[in-house]
Amino acid sequence: MNNINKKQQVWLVTSWEFMHFFKWKQEVISKLILVAFALIIMLWQYVKDDQLTVYKVATPANITQFQNSGQFEFFPNNDSFEQLKEQLAHGEENSWDAVLVESPAINSVKQMTIYSKDKQSWLTELKQTLSQQYTLQYASSLGLAEEQLAVLNQAAIFENKYLDDTIKAENSPAKSTAIAMLVILSVGIFTSFGQLFVSITGEKQQRVTEQLYACMSPQTWIDGKIFGQMLHSIKAMFTMIITAMLGYAFTAVVISNDIIDYSFIDWSLLPWLIPFAISGVYLCTAFMAAIAAAIDDPNHSAKTSIMLLPLLPMILAFITMDSPSGFALSFLSYFPLTAFAAMPVKMALIDLPLWQPLLSISITLILCFWVRTSAGNLFKMGMSMYGKEPSLKEMMTWMLRKN
Amino acid sequence: MELLVDNVQKCYAKVTAIKNLSFKVNQGEIFALLGPNGAGKSSLVRMLTGFTSPDNGEISLTIDGQKYSSIPSNTLGYLPEDRGLYPEKTVIKNLLYFAQLNGVDKKTALEQAKYWLDRFDLLDRIDAQLKTLSKGNQQKVQLITAVIHQPKWVILDEPFSGLDPVNQEKVVTFLSELKAKGMTVILSAHQMAMVEKLADRMLLMNLGESVLYGTLAEIQQEVGSATQLTAHFAQDIPSEQLTQQFNKTQYSLLDNHVLSLNLSAQQSINEALSKITTLGSLTALHSKKMDLHQLYLNAIANHGALANE
Numbered sequence: 001m002n003n004i005n006k007k008q009q010v011w012l013v014t015s016w017e018f019m020h021f022f023k024w025k026q027e028v029i030s031k032l033i034l035v036a037f038a039l040i041i042m043l044w045q046y047v048k049d050d051q052l053t054v055y056k057v058a059t060p061a062n063i064t065q066f067q068n069s070g071q072f073e074f075f076p077n078n079d080s081f082e083q084l085k086e087q088l089a090h091g092e093e094n095s096w097d098a099v100l101v102e103s104p105a106i107n108s109v110k111q112m113t114i115y116s117k118d119k120q121s122w123l124t125e126l127k128q129t130l131s132q133q134y135t136l137q138y139a140s141s142l143g144l145a146e147e148q149l150a151v152l153n154q155a156a157i158f159e160n161k162y163l164d165d166t167i168k169a170e171n172s173p174a175k176s177t178a179i180a181m182l183v184i185l186s187v188g189i190f191t192s193f194g195q196l197f198v199s200i201t202g203e204k205q206q207r208v209t210e211q212l213y214a215c216m217s218p219q220t221w222i223d224g225k226i227f228g229q230m231l232h233s234i235k236a237m238f239t240m241i242i243t244a245m246l247g248y249a250f251t252a253v254v255i256s257n258d259i260i261d262y263s264f265i266d267w268s269l270l271p272w273l274i275p276f277a278i279s280g281v282y283l284c285t286a287f288m289a290a291i292a293a294a295i296d297d298p299n300h301s302a303k304t305s306i307m308l309l310p311l312l313p314m315i316l317a318f319i320t321m322d323s324p325s326g327f328a329l330s331f332l333s334y335f336p337l338t339a340f341a342a343m344p345v346k347m348a349l350i351d352l353p354l355w356q357p358l359l360s361i362s363i364t365l366i367l368c369f370w371v372r373t374s375a376g377n378l379f380k381m382g383m384s385m386y387g388k389e390p391s392l393k394e395m396m397t398w399m400l401r402k403n
Numbered sequence: 404m405e406l407l408v409d410n411v412q413k414c415y416a417k418v419t420a421i422k423n424l425s426f427k428v429n430q431g432e433i434f435a436l437l438g439p440n441g442a443g444k445s446s447l448v449r450m451l452t453g454f455t456s457p458d459n460g461e462i463s464l465t466i467d468g469q470k471y472s473s474i475p476s477n478t479l480g481y482l483p484e485d486r487g488l489y490p491e492k493t494v495i496k497n498l499l500y501f502a503q504l505n506g507v508d509k510k511t512a513l514e515q516a517k518y519w520l521d522r523f524d525l526l527d528r529i530d531a532q533l534k535t536l537s538k539g540n541q542q543k544v545q546l547i548t549a550v551i552h553q554p555k556w557v558i559l560d561e562p563f564s565g566l567d568p569v570n571q572e573k574v575v576t577f578l579s580e581l582k583a584k585g586m587t588v589i590l591s592a593h594q595m596a597m598v599e600k601l602a603d604r605m606l607l608m609n610l611g612e613s614v615l616y617g618t619l620a621e622i623q624q625e626v627g628s629a630t631q632l633t634a635h636f637a638q639d640i641p642s643e644q645l646t647q648q649f650n651k652t653q654y655s656l657l658d659n660h661v662l663s664l665n666l667s668a669q670q671s672i673n674e675a676l677s678k679i680t681t682l683g684s685l686t687a688l689h690s691k692k693m694d695l696h697q698l699y700l701n702a703i704a705n706h707g708a709l710a711n712e
Contacts, residue, residue, distance in 0.1 A: 004504070004505065004506030009504055012500070012503055013504075016500055020620075205488075206485075206486070206488075207484075207486065208489060210454070210481070210483040211488065211548065213452070213503065214452055214476060214479055214480075214481035214483075214558075215477075215479070215481075215504045215505050216476060383454050384455045388681070
């Protein structure tokens, strides 16, 4: 008799399944692109800090002068507009980067035009600097202090408050974290959807399953399939998180010349989000494996569309998140098929006692076990029916069987 | 340790694939399952491997005091009728994967794979994608997959499929070696000449039923030493007289002048000759023992005729 136990067989199938869809070349290229992005961000920060460009702006000598800022230096100038334009167009190094020209006022509103050689990203910041300084100058001419001007700019703040004090503050990092989790979960599920379908129906059509069935139990095979695809989903989700974080950092540092600030993520939620995400991906992968195991011919099966059902929990959680203490989200948080997606959203939006997420994840884990066993039964059924696709009634009968 | 199949029945929807079938397979023998397409061989194989269970009757195998209702997977090597490997993967990856799934460590599996690939002249294709191999070579890789882990029981569904005569002979040698190593081989095949060379015992099936069962000698005995007479006549054979003298399942006309007649042991050659001479004047007469191919054709024809009655 051969000495191999079920766990070893599950691991072999898992690694085979994972490596079947793992393409080294693609992985290396994609990861190198991510590293390149990270390097660009680091270099940009270094270059920006060490070599800050200062732009020279010629201003009319007859107006109240602007104060130099770190990025801009203002030089009052009596030359005519034509001369300044000539200097701007053909000037050597150290000549003007921009020329400010005053135009006649319209309805007592001062009109100023900024001339430059071409369109530059720093012109937006120049415009903001000039506008701010002019507003301060104008306020000063009216006898307003800087503080009074600040109050004038924001006369009143309107905020939502709720009698239900468990609801967290609006725009809190928790909400964006919950939305991000739903998006990332969807990415993970989409990843395993395509691969699992191709993998299981392909092996059935090529009759590889018969060879496999001869050396292991249907449950062992399906367990390996689920774990292998689950690893792919987790890899896809992890890559998505890294890409999104790098994308955000690139936008902040390179495009907006800002600092990297990940405070919009509520990191304290992560210890809960990770087990919910993993159990959710497992549940959805097991469900899709069960359906794929019952499909005989993928080209003519009506069951393919059922495999998209695992996306429904994310959609429902997203729709109901505006009312976190409402019946809908509360129900979905304990309903076995949707708990993995709804409960993290609820947790992010309102404070909950510990037993609630514990109950929710327990329900999810129990369902995971049942769906996994059902998937094994359905594969066994598919093998015994050989060439005939089972009806939904037959599938239900087999799903309810003891393994 | 023998495999017992006792009064087994299997139905799919309204079709009875196996009808009250009983036989046994002894340890260490080569046992052949014969029968035309649709005879029930694949249904039987699927029950022996444990893919499906009988509706009635029992399959039993006792190993180390433990009773099993099919051949346990950790003692089984299996060659499916349709190829059951990954066409996109290389030959060696396929072999190593299935060997490891059957409990062989990677190093031993690699040694075994190289040994068998060399035996089948495939060592130079070790890193080739399986789908790039010819049908026959794919079949050889499939055969190696079935035995690389040195199972106690081997079930081979159409092992000669897609092989040229040279490679068929290689498989015959290969199967004899398996037997010499103590493996029990159950094979289903249509190549009667190969089965005749190889099989210790056989079961001929038709329409889900057992038609003939035993060693070749026992089967010939059962059929009745089974003689085939070929009679050449000077003129056309009168069909009316022919049907009066002989049962339709017993003869065939090779052309209008030549009659082929199959006789069982219970039938006297003298009696047959006296009937033949009434059909016209003979120009030549030959007799020979029926080989497995003829026995097979006769048995199927007789069983089919009986089933239709």
